[in-house]
Amino acid sequence: MPATKEFPHDDTWSLVERVKNGDRQAFMTLIRIYQKKVFVLTYAFFRNKEDALDLVQETFLRLHEKIGSFLPGRNFEAWLLQIAKNLCIDFYRKNYRRRRELECGKTVEDLDVPDRRAEAAFLGRDLKEILTRCVDKLAERQRTIFIMRHYNQLTNEAIAQTLGISVGTVKSLHFKAVRNLRALVGPYLGWEG
Amino acid sequence: MARFLDGTLSGGDEDDMRKHLGICPECRLDLSEMEQILAGADAVHDDIRKVMAGIDWEALPARIADAAWSPDRGRRKRGETASFRKTIFSPRWRPVYAGALAGLVIGAAGMLLILKPQMPRSASGAKFFASRDVIARAESELARQETLDYLQQSQFLILDLIQNGSGGGQPLRDKLAVQKARELLSKKRYINPQLDTARMVKARAICNQIEILFLELSQFSDELSEEELSRLKEFVEQKQLLLKIKLLRKELDENEV
Numbered sequence: 001m002p003a004t005k006e007f008p009h010d011d012t013w014s015l016v017e018r019v020k021n022g023d024r025q026a027f028m029t030l031i032r033i034y035q036k037k038v039f040v041l042t043y044a045f046f047r048n049k050e051d052a053l054d055l056v057q058e059t060f061l062r063l064h065e066k067i068g069s070f071l072p073g074r075n076f077e078a079w080l081l082q083i084a085k086n087l088c089i090d091f092y093r094k095n096y097r098r099r100r101e102l103e104c105g106k107t108v109e110d111l112d113v114p115d116r117r118a119e120a121a122f123l124g125r126d127l128k129e130i131l132t133r134c135v136d137k138l139a140e141r142q143r144t145i146f147i148m149r150h151y152n153q154l155t156n157e158a159i160a161q162t163l164g165i166s167v168g169t170v171k172s173l174h175f176k177a178v179r180n181l182r183a184l185v186g187p188y189l190g191w192e193g
Numbered sequence: 194m195a196r197f198l199d200g201t202l203s204g205g206d207e208d209d210m211r212k213h214l215g216i217c218p219e220c221r222l223d224l225s226e227m228e229q230i231l232a233g234a235d236a237v238h239d240d241i242r243k244v245m246a247g248i249d250w251e252a253l254p255a256r257i258a259d260a261a262w263s264p265d266r267g268r269r270k271r272g273e274t275a276s277f278r279k280t281i282f283s284p285r286w287r288p289v290y291a292g293a294l295a296g297l298v299i300g301a302a303g304m305l306l307i308l309k310p311q312m313p314r315s316a317s318g319a320k321f322f323a324s325r326d327v328i329a330r331a332e333s334e335l336a337r338q339e340t341l342d343y344l345q346q347s348q349f350l351i352l353d354l355i356q357n358g359s360g361g362g363q364p365l366r367d368k369l370a371v372q373k374a375r376e377l378l379s380k381k382r383y384i385n386p387q388l389d390t391a392r393m394v395k396a397r398a399i400c401n402q403i404e405i406l407f408l409e410l411s412q413f414s415d416e417l418s419e420e421e422l423s424r425l426k427e428f429v430e431q432k433q434l435l436l437k438i439k440l441l442r443k444e445l446d447e448n449e450v
Contacts, residue, residue: 024258031254036245043241053248057257064261127233128240139329150234151241172448175195176392181230182223183394191226 012076019067031060034077037152038084044151045088047132055091059084078161081152085144085162127189134184142177149174194220194444198227213440217433223395336387340396341445343380347403348438350374354410355426367417374407381407396445399437406434 012033018026038059043052062083070079135143141163148154148162156174160167185191196202197210214221323331350373381404388397406428413421429435 024262027261028254028258031257032250035250035253039245039248040241043244044237049244049248053253056253057260060257061261127229128236131230131233132237140326146234150231151238153238168447171195171199175198175448178198178227178230179394180392182226183392185230185233186226 013072016067016070016076019064027060027064030063034080035060037077038080040152041081041084041147042088044147045092051091055084055087058087062087075161078158081148081154081162082164085148089140089144127185130185130188131181134181134188137184138177138180142173142180145170145173146177146181194224194227194440195448198224198231213436217436332387333391336384336391336393337445337448339380339384339387340393340400341442343377343384343400344403344438344442344445346373346380347377347407348435348442350377351403351406351429351435351438354422355429370417371411371413374410378404378407378411396441399434399441402432402434403438406432 012030015026015030019030035056038056039052042055042059043049046052046055059080063080066083070076135146138146144163145159148159149156154162156167156170160170163170182191194210197207202210214224350370354370381400384400385397388400406425409428410425417425
């Protein structure tokens with residue numbers, strides 16, 4: 001974002017220091033820089049704009065509460081996305097899995113293979129829609145890494161830093177996620193197992 | 194396959210992989226389907242961008258800052274805590290707490306007296322607690338190790354049959370091979386649920402093909418005829434079992450949980 005008289009283009013650490021001292025403008029600048037990245041993550045989890053925006057707000061409010069514990073030298077973006085990711089997981093566990101089941105009346109497990117093809121036809125064989133539902137069925141870490149890699153477009157190194165794991169583990173879990181998605185999506189699209 | 198999809202294979206390995214894809218329709222299909230998954234994910238990313246275009250990003254920072262600086266937020270947090278403490282520790286609840294505490298103490302003492310003679314003495318008395326995530330990872334790692342062991346033993350047996358085989362000449366060796374095949378069939382039955390739990394779909398498919406080979410071998414007489422050995426070799430070549438085992442072992446070696 002371009003530097004202006006009102007919002008000098010400081011590096012992130014300077015902004016963090018100012019927020020710690022109660023500088024509201026610095027806090028708003030941080031939000032402007034990172035709000036879209038956080039939104040992509042929260043929206044990718046839930047595909048609901050209102051829930052995603054609520055979580056964006058909650059992420060920055062949580063950041064404001066915890067900013068005192070942020071230490072120099074740490075990666076701010078990774079820390080922020082970690083807060084967002086934890087909030088998403090908590091919210092998902094409390095609200096979202098049950099809500100999805102109530103909305104469609106069935107879980108993905110309830111659908112037989114022949115019904116899955118009919119379901120796919122109903123959805124217009126839309127790979128995006130089917131993929132989104134199947135991403136929800138992945139194990140937690142695989143789902144998080146898949147979302148961060150393909151929707152947030154983060155590199156393996158950035159994901160590793162955000163989640164506190166090695167790059168090798170990120171690659172391994174990403175590949176498992178893709179393979180498992182293929183197994184989950186396949187019956188909907190008539191792929192041979 | 195993982196690094197080929199990522200585009201991070203070295204030049205020589207990438208050429209090998211392309212050559213293999215040229216002759217293996219199963220792997221080609223695997224790759225094509227996984228590429229479709231990734232293309233679908235890219236399309237979802239584009240959808241997210243469209244949704245973002247309809248949001249008022251200029252207003253959001255001020256709204257969040259207002260919430261952060263709201264006196265209600267601090268007051269509500271402090272008020273919630275104070276009210277909760279006031280309710281919990283009010284004088285009218287103290288007799289209830291005293292009674293509950295006394296009941297707990299008496300109940301615990303009674304349980305100890307009744308159950309103590311029946312409790313088995315554990316050798317170490319150590320307790321181990323693990324989260325679900327840790328257990329899931331441990332199970333995946335165990336499945337990986339067991340599958341690697343199964344693949345290695347299968348590979349040795351197949352190589353032994355192919356390289357040293359000329360049927361009818363070595364009854365003792367053939368008898369050992371048939372016995373080994375039966376052991377590996379048992380091992381395969383043991384690892385089946387682990388492969389399913391860990392969702393190792395590809396590994397399961399390849400191990401199933403190996404299992405068919407060993408089922409065939411286990412039904413032969415202890416002394417393999419020329420014809421029987423030839424059938425086994427033809428199966429191995431047709432299914433490219435040795436190459437699949439090699440690729441899968443390499444993948445499992447690299448993919449530690």
